[in-house]
Amino acid sequence: MRSTTILAVRRNGETVVGGDGQVTMGSSVVKHSAKKIRRLYEGKVLVGFAGSAADGMALVDRLERKLEEFRGNLLRACVELAKDWRMDKYLRRLEALLLAVDKERMLLISGSGDIIEPDEPVLGIGSGGDFARSAALALYRNTDMSAEEIVREALKIASEICIYTNSNFVIEKL
Secondary structure (H helix, E strand, O other): OOOOOEEEEEEOOEEEEEEOOOEEEOOEEEEOOOOOEEEEOOOOEEEEEEEOHHHHHHHHHHHHHHHHHOOOOHHHHHHHHHHHHHHOHHHHOOOEEEEEEOOOOEEEEOOOOOEEOOOOOEEEEOOOHHHHHHHHHHHHHHOOOOHHHHHHHHHHHHHHHOOOOOOOOEEEEO
């Protein structure tokens, strides 16, 4: 999936999610300042998406309804969303990945029914996600940088490597 870069890091009680702003169509950049991170459930949950913007937004809307239904229980809401996403004919066609975090959990949700919580509190999605995650893990393990500093520096590194990632970052904190 060629899309974007979304990265989440948790350190010292602070959870930070950042993403770039580039939108591409084929081999052209059509927007530099898209916001691919949303606050849900009274600002207690951050969600980032990678992939088709319309598909990502549709999934974010559905996750928001699930969070309301399950009173902010992120894991339960994500499990129910993943079940719907995998079983519903319309949802199965959506091409996106979600990264969702609250104060306790950090989850990757996919249309194949995956709900993955990383071993370490660093998670990345999108075409630059592996670059950003690798840089963030190195910074997390070998420095005393804050979660926000790690996200910012790792996204910068990813933007220098991945052609689908730019350096117009949106960073949100919990």
